[in-house]
Amino acid sequence: xxxxxVVARTCSIIFLTIVLGFLLTPLLYxxxxxxxxxxxxxxxxxxxxxxxxxxxxxxxxxxxxxxxVAAAATVLATPLGVAAxxxxxxxxxxxxxLLNGFLLSPLLLPMLVLGVALYQFYVVIDRTADTxxxxxxxxxxxxxxxxxxxxxxxxxxxALTQMPPSLEEAAHDLGASTWYAFSRxxxxxxxxxxxxxxxxxFLTSFDNFPMSLFLVExxxxxxxxxxxxxxxxxxxxxxxxxxxxxxxxSMAAMLFxxxxxxxxxxxxxxxx
Amino acid sequence: MDWRLMRRMAISAAIVVALTGGxxxxxxxxxxxxxxxxxxxxxxLEGQKIYLGEPxxxxxxxxxxxxxxxxxxxxxxxxxxGKSPAYDVVLLxxxxxxxxxxxxxxxxLDPAKVPNLNKVQKLFRLPEDMGSCLFSFSSGIVYNKNKxxxxxxxxxxxxxxLASPKLSGHVGTQTLAATPVKYFLAAxxxxxxxxxxxxxxxxxxxxxxxxxxxxxxxxxLMAKIEAGDVWAAPIVGSxxxxxxxxxxxxxxxxxxxxxxxxxxxxxxxxxxxxxxxNAALGEKMLNFALSPDAQLMQATAISAYGPVIxxxxxxxxxxxxxxxxxxxxxxxxxxxxxxxxxxADLDRFSEYVEAWNRKxxx
Numbered sequence: 001x002x003x004x005x006v007v008a009r010t011c012s013i014i015f016l017t018i019v020l021g022f023l024l025t026p027l028l029y030x031x032x033x034x035x036x037x038x039x040x041x042x043x044x045x046x047x048x049x050x051x052x053x054x055x056x057x058x059x060x061x062x063x064x065x066x067x068x069v070a071a072a073a074t075v076l077a078t079p080l081g082v083a084a085x086x087x088x089x090x091x092x093x094x095x096x097x098l099l100n101g102f103l104l105s106p107l108l109l110p111m112l113v114l115g116v117a118l119y120q121f122y123v124v125i126d127r128t129a130d131t132x133x134x135x136x137x138x139x140x141x142x143x144x145x146x147x148x149x150x151x152x153x154x155x156x157x158x159a160l161t162q163m164p165p166s167l168e169e170a171a172h173d174l175g176a177s178t179w180y181a182f183s184r185x186x187x188x189x190x191x192x193x194x195x196x197x198x199x200x201x202f203l204t205s206f207d208n209f210p211m212s213l214f215l216v217e218x219x220x221x222x223x224x225x226x227x228x229x230x231x232x233x234x235x236x237x238x239x240x241x242x243x244x245x246x247x248x249x250s251m252a253a254m255l256f257x258x259x260x261x262x263x264x265x266x267x268x269x270x271x272x
Numbered sequence: 273m274d275w276r277l278m279r280r281m282a283i284s285a286a287i288v289v290a291l292t293g294g295x296x297x298x299x300x301x302x303x304x305x306x307x308x309x310x311x312x313x314x315x316x317l318e319g320q321k322i323y324l325g326e327p328x329x330x331x332x333x334x335x336x337x338x339x340x341x342x343x344x345x346x347x348x349x350x351x352x353x354g355k356s357p358a359y360d361v362v363l364l365x366x367x368x369x370x371x372x373x374x375x376x377x378x379x380x381l382d383p384a385k386v387p388n389l390n391k392v393q394k395l396f397r398l399p400e401d402m403g404s405c406l407f408s409f410s411s412g413i414v415y416n417k418n419k420x421x422x423x424x425x426x427x428x429x430x431x432x433x434l435a436s437p438k439l440s441g442h443v444g445t446q447t448l449a450a451t452p453v454k455y456f457l458a459a460x461x462x463x464x465x466x467x468x469x470x471x472x473x474x475x476x477x478x479x480x481x482x483x484x485x486x487x488x489x490x491x492x493l494m495a496k497i498e499a500g501d502v503w504a505a506p507i508v509g510s511x512x513x514x515x516x517x518x519x520x521x522x523x524x525x526x527x528x529x530x531x532x533x534x535x536x537x538x539x540x541x542x543x544x545x546x547x548x549x550n551a552a553l554g555e556k557m558l559n560f561a562l563s564p565d566a567q568l569m570q571a572t573a574i575s576a577y578g579p580v581i582x583x584x585x586x587x588x589x590x591x592x593x594x595x596x597x598x599x600x601x602x603x604x605x606x607x608x609x610x611x612x613x614x615x616a617d618l619d620r621f622s623e624y625v626e627a628w629n630r631k632x633x634x
Contacts, residue, residue: 056318116348116352119349119352119353120352120353123352123353123354123356126356127355127356134353134356134358135339135358213341213345214345214348214349214352216339217308217337217339217358218308218337218338218339219337221339221340226313228313229312229313229314229317229340229341230313230314231314231489231491232312232313232314232342232489232490232491235489235491235492235494235495
């Protein structure tokens with residue numbers, strides 16, 4: 001190996017170590033800090049799993065709600081986001097660029113503003129149609145879907161742009177229906193982008209706080225809001241214990257996917 | 273048609289519907305026997321579930337749906353919802369209570385339906401009975417007695433003692449949203465000859481203090497006191513006693529305000545929002561919460577808060593372990609309580625928040 005290659009390789013390793021260290025150190029702090037007995041100290045004076053034993057049930061209820069909302073919002077947002085992306089890339093109609101910009105708008109507005117506006121909107125619907133959307137799981141899911149759609153669309157648009165439209169035209173010429181051409185030609189081609197969009201949508205929804213703060217009520221409270229309410233009045237290692245459990249759960253899920261399906265093939269990176 | 277894909281989508285949709293437990297089908301609000309209670313989170317919520325929620329549910333057969341949030345969120349939701357509030361009873365500290373009251377969003381309580389309202393002490397009776405004080409708490413100074421001894425400082429007797437140069441860089445505070453900070457500023461305003469809620473010059477004086485930190489929440493401030501980073505801070509009494517009970521070397525005092533009173537004596541109002549679909553049940557809850565039994569349980573709960581009724585004084589006289597931690601008796605009858613009575617006062621409060629952020633928390 002030449003000298004310049006060794007230097008370049010060494011610099012890459014150092015750079016990667018610094019970046020990974022910066023990204024992973026907070027997670028290690030959270031995990032280690034959760035072993036405090038009763039107060040938040042670092043390093044912990046005594047190691048104990050007491051904070052895991054005292055995790056309130058509300059945290060697990062919040063986790064359940066967050067998972068349900070994130071999954072449902074992602075399921076709803078995916079076909080809508082793909083349809084929007086198809087319209088923007090393949091469509092030839094007036095106002096296409098306007099639609100493109102409009103799709104970005106939920107990401108540009110502060111989530112808190114969106115949350116208040118949605119809350120008021122739901123109140124009006126409830127008053128007019130005698131429903132109970134305000135504070136319901138449905139309202140929460142619809143609110144989260146509104147900002148998940150742009151994530152899916154923005155991830156699919158580059159993949160669609162790169163795919164030559166002639167592939168779809170060839171499929172049609174060979175007798176494929178619109179749906180067949182989409183499912184057998186277009187969908188496999190946009191799979192990497194779609195997988196990324198779905199992942200972003202799910203994570204953003206799971207992690208969302210500002211909009212959820214205004215849309216949650218009673219038992220329909222998401223985990224980030226539960227945790228915020230907890231730390232407003234009590235700052236205990238319990239919060240770190242819950243966070244550590246979420247980290248472990250996420251890592252276990254990724255490991256399971258890698259061992260069973262393989263992350264690379266899930267996103268279509270190793271297609272023959 | 274790709275039947276495999278369609279089947280997978282149908283199964284996913286069915287799972288989503290099943291997991292959402294029927295909430296996917298929007299239903300009419302079932303408010304016949306459900307009381308929607310908005311309160312603060314953490315130990316407040318846990319305590320109220322035990323001493324208010326469980327007995328009330330047993331007595332009335334009603335079910336309580338608890339929602340925890342902060343007073344700012346509650347106030348904004350009440351304003352956004354207008355005539356269709358999401359709560360039947362809700363806690364609202366000042367000035368958000370005053371904002372909701374001035375906007376006409378709180379119901380006027382009828383002493384015939386809430387007879388325990390007549391037991392509420394004069395200091396805690398709200399304007400036109402638009403809601404009621406639920407519990408009382410004091411605002412004072414917590415200080416590390418070991419550090420003060422080391423520095424040769426006597427225990428603080430005035431709010432202005434926090435400006436001592438020897439404490440520079442080790443005075444903690446919360447944001448202007450916190451009640452003790454409001455009394456801190458009120459004391460400066462009184463000293464400068466202004467009214468207690470006119471803080472223009474008071475903020476300029478407080479801006480000269482070098483604070484250790486600005487805690488967004490009380491839990492953060494308590495953690496810093498425990499860690500020894502903060503040696504003195506304005507704080508709510510119950511939180512100061514929580515630190516003392518942990519065995520920390522801290523003391524709590526009610527400092528002089530400059531108007532013949534000591535410390536701040538506040539309450540947290542509870543209101544029945546106008547337009548609540550279950551106002552009758554809300555009034556029942558209020559009456560129960562103001563009963564001597566509930567008020568005494570509140571004083572001994574996880575986070576101890578003082579009663580707002582006067583009939584417990586004979587009991588508290590004989591129970592110093594409870595009484596020492598909460599405001600009662602002469603502390604209340606001679607107490608000083610801040611209030612914001614007009615929309616102009618409230619508009620000024622928003623300007624003070626901006627001034628505090630710009631000049632003090634820069």
